Amino acid sequence: MNCQEVREQLSAWVDGEQASVARKRLDEHVLSCASCREWLGRARGLERQFAYARSAPTRDLTGQILAAAAVEPLTRTARYVHWARQNVNRCALVLIGLLQLGVAGMQVAGINFGMVSSQHHGAMTGEHLMNESTAWVVALGVAMVIAGVRPAAAAGMATVLGAFALVLSGYVINDAVNGQVTASRIVSHAPVLLGLIFALLVLRDYRAGRNPPNQHRAVFLDEVSSGERHLRSADNSAA
Template sequence: MECDVAREALSARIDGEREPVPSARVDEHLDTCADCRGWLQQVTTQSARLRMLAAEPPLAAVSHEPHARTHRTRRPLRDWRRTALLAVGVTQVAVAAAQGVGLNLGLAQHHGMAVSGHLLNESTAWSLALGVVMIVAAIRPAAAAGLAGVLSVFAGVLGAYVVIDAMDGAVTAARVLTHLPVVLGAILAVLVWRRTVTPGPEQRAAESEPDIVLPHNASRGRRRGHLWPTDGSAA
């Protein structure tokens, strides 16, 4: 009997499957082939290790993923991105509150017309909402994805209007400074979002794959732990 046929049969035997050749012939071959006996010992050890990994409790498997554990347990005060986003969110809420109680905050009159009361109220409500969501995203990073998209678009459009209004003399330097938390919030939201992105199923599987050295002339089969000869079935 050739070694590749014997090893295919032994691999099936380990997995509890039907052997392609009579087991007695396989045993006779093992008695006379030291290479196949060594191969069988290696495969048996690897198969036992795979079964132990498959039977490992989920909590124990999580303990082997330091990056995932870090993302779950990271607190705002231990991540400068989230701490900064929290501070910017509080600042944005303070700016909105100051504007809401009637402080001017650099609002300029354009062509003799002051900002209307309702438009000012809308601006205050929007500024307050942005500040609150920044604080929420700093505490719960899952919300940073949506916040990053909204703030990025808003900061881009707002920046264009600031340039246009500054050229027209319709905005003051003090008012421009009140927009700084929005720009910083957009940058920090993107950083927090990118920091907390979880890997996909394929990437997690690749990272958690145990470092198993296959015996000579063997490759991974269709099922985990089943080893097949590299030249296919010879039965």
């Protein structure tokens, strides 16, 4: 056996692997070869250093590395801003849901958008319709926020909003032509149409299995499941 072959086998043995050559043959070569004895001594020394380094406590050098590279560490606010930039459609849907809840809040506060008339005896019926409308507006607002936070719910949200917007549009057009609806009430329906648009966009992104728009975006450790938090060698074909 030449020295190169012996050293490959010795390297496997030092690493705790099973050598493919009998230990006796390796010992015979090492005893007769000063160069391989020296190489084996250095290999054992390195292994002891690595073992000590693995067992010794280490300091978190992240701050020093970032400082040396003149990179500011991301604050919690910066991380939220970064997430929002990468998930514009979801953020928009959440904001529209909050806007819808704002409309509901105004109705609760007494702003009826022309739905209740004080000049007719049917005003009490109008009050009840106002309450029903408020309940429905609250439900839509909460559902939009949930769909923005949990994109998997966007499919159901888009279906409900689509059906509601279609029927509502027909009624609004008919009532507007006949003078049965105020301009303020028509404007108060805008969050429904906006919510439908962004629910469809969120659903599209979710089905595409991506976080738009940059496929090479930064990924933070807390975004990765615990089972995926590992490193592979760049020389590993599976990497």
